[in-house]
Amino acid sequence: MAEPVLEVRGLKKHFPVRHGLLGRGRTWVKAVDGVDFAIHPGETLGLIGESGCGKTTTSKLILLQETPTAGSIAFEGRDIAGLEGTELMAYRRAVQVVFQDPFSSLSPRMRVEDIIAEPLEIHADLSRAAIGKRVAEVLELVGLQPDVAPLFPHEFSGGQRQRIAIARALATNTRLIVLDEPVSALDVSVRAQIINQLEHLQRTLGVSYLFIGHDLATVAHISHRIAVMYLGRIVESADSDTLCARPMHPYTKALFAAALPSHPDDQQQERTIAGEVPSALRLPSGCRFHPRCPSAMPVCSEVEPTLQPRDGGGVVACHLYG
Amino acid sequence: MVSVLQVSDLQTHFFSFGGTRVVKAVDRVSFTLHEGETLGLVGESGSGKTTTCLSIVGLLPRAARIVGGSVVFEGEDLTRKSQRELRRIRGRRIAVILQDPMASLNPLFTIFRQVAEPAFFHQQLRGRSLRERVQHLLRAVRIPSPEWRMREYPHQMSGGMRQRIVGAIALAGGPSLVIADEPTTNLDVTIQAQYLDLLKDIQRETGVALIFVTHNLGIVAKMCDKVAVMYAGKLIERAPVRELFDDPKHPYTRALLGAVPKLGSKEPLYSIPGQPPNLANLPAGCSFHPRCPEAVPRCVSEEPGDFHLGDGSVARCWLVEGKNEAGAHRGRTRS
């Protein structure tokens, strides 16, 4: 297997929070608390979890919008911490992002051609003509006609704007795109268009994706591998097919149980788990999931499980499995 | 069985630019709902599903008007009622749950005050009986420790709890019909599942009729007994839920079902080309024809009527004509 495009090891991000009288007390919100994963070229890793699981913070760390409290992020073998100057620019050129809201991710007063050209202008020293050519190329790649380049974002629908955002992310020779809920704000039929487009682009260009989402079916469809996060840690990770066929961690099973059926007769037998995700300020002892876990054992409240290899490949962190 | 709600040929138009521009937001929509039934009103943005609901409860914006059809609720035609009369019905016999709980809850009032309001006004409860009613309602929506929760404010609760409180407010008046407009869109997956299970349980206990407006077919599969699919303001297919999923009649319904990723399958998704049409500028003939993979010449020139089929489905499509087992009869609806 080729060297991973992105490798994350022991990643932690703790936010300090002041509380108490006169703000003298100090605790930490452990938004990301020890995360490991790797993304290979041309592969999609799906990151799934509910509010407070740390997936957004993880993406911010990868995009260098935050600095890790501990752990490392390596891009094509090189640690990105403390990158500066040309090396930093090289990283920025190769790693881009597409956000959830198509209506606020495009600068309202810039024409589409300028929006897409921006990464090129920042990084490459190309002539206007060369930039124009690349913009047209990239627009075609995402399924838009090049003659829409001089228009403004508000003249497009949500789905088209996401395409423009994707085009922008691809303009420089991007190797990894972080997709943060890219289709959640779109209509059903448009979602399918964008997902197909993303898959097509991956096959043609070999770009990797970190796909962050909350809809299991969508994430499972587009991802090669899936990592399930809960309260700052990965609780299970495996190939998409393997995970869907045999989810092992009780939280993963809960997500599957909560997933909506695709046919009225497909009703889930198990009831969904009760309760809500606890506050990250007061993490449960031992296994973070144990207060809500239907299969909790005494050891679960004392010792935090670590990720161990699971049946069929992948890893799972649960005392039920050793 | 007496129906709780019977919408017949409802037409709601938006008027702008001094009446020169008319947008047919709801174009001859008909469906029936009985006690204890859940109807899924499905459509994408701009399909007219929210406008249909607003028309039912009489909360249309000033630029819109019901121009035809009737909405018969428990025997009374709501389109013929004044705002004063509708106000007595809204909140008491028909309740509405909206998408964003923070928008539905007033941040300045306690939970108690907000849940108590419908019971206070419509059922004239006071004092101790009012307090007990509020606690009963909060317990019904599974809010733990309602006695002290009700003294709290909305911002102190999580999204899931807030949405459940909105549900409690909706139920407070003792309605026979609840209209829920995408109530779970902003909720986490497991919270959504809890909420939907809760709604189902409440429906089983109280027999309330439910209209669930959504674009999510998964919710429809889980919650609904019958489905109405809207496109460009028209009800293009209406069917019992099983029939819809097993044998969708309208190409749009088929396309919609094909576009949803199914857990465990990596089959490429069917993507409908193009965009939903601009309601101010609808194509001639069938509104869906520019995007329809099965369009025939007739679709371009003539708008289809409703065709009733043997299995209980109704579809507005030329391709369906003649496929009926019980004998094709053209449901050209009365206007």
Place this chain on the structure above:
Amino acid sequence: MATIPANTRLASERAAAGRLRSVIKAVQEAPRAAIVILGGLVLVAIFADLIAPHDPTLPVHGANVFDPPFWMEGGRAMTLLGTDFQGRDILSRLIHGARVSLIVGLMGTLVAGSIGTAMGILSGYVGGWVDQVIMRVTDAWLALPAIVFAIFLAAMVGPSMWNIIVILGAVYWTRYARVIRGEVLTLREREFVKLAEIAGASKWRVIKRHILPNVMNTATVLASLTVGVVIIAEASLSFLGVGVPPPQPAWGLMLSEARSTLMAGQWWLTVFPGLCILLIVLATQLFGDWLRVRLDPQLRNL
């Protein structure tokens, strides 16, 4: 199945037709009254020397002091709007005064706006101690009443047109800075700005291409409000004698010189300059409002 590309021809066709239509609509919707007034005043100001019937600083030969406007008894055709206490033609003085008001008003606003917008953007986007310093300065500035401050500065540096422009600019920039800073704080969190930062854009680039264009709207609205204020401020300074020095006529100065005559019955000495001030402020407000809508690509297409 392969994705069918989204049909964007509809969008671009609609937009092309839209652009021609929007130009026509723009011309139709332009506030004609405001443009006529402003345009007229600009022309008057430029060609003052040619248009004015008499020299504004010298008494008119053959006319008396306090001659009334020509339609009243005792008025002459030679001095259409009458003469002042020195016998100077009111109309000529008004025409020359337009120059002063326009230049000071517009330039003063430009100076205030440029400084204020720049400070606001720096303060909002760069943040940190830069923000703190700028904010404390604006706090101090705003604590002083603008006119008093202006008078103080004018008395210090001595009167001249350019001094006045700079002084007014220096006095009024703080309102800009505060408001623009607020806008920038919101803009900074918008996703498209974050995207530019993630793409590696330098701070300067982000300001130039993302922040500045999106605050122009607010800046223009503020400008249209400020022009009126600055013109009135100039008139006030002239009224108090620390504005543009005589014999250069300024509308405020004309008001000041004729203070006593309003009650004495020679109303034309004060009413006409007052009307001129009213007109120009009104015109700039209307124009600024239209400009704001025109500049916003979203509102434009509605």
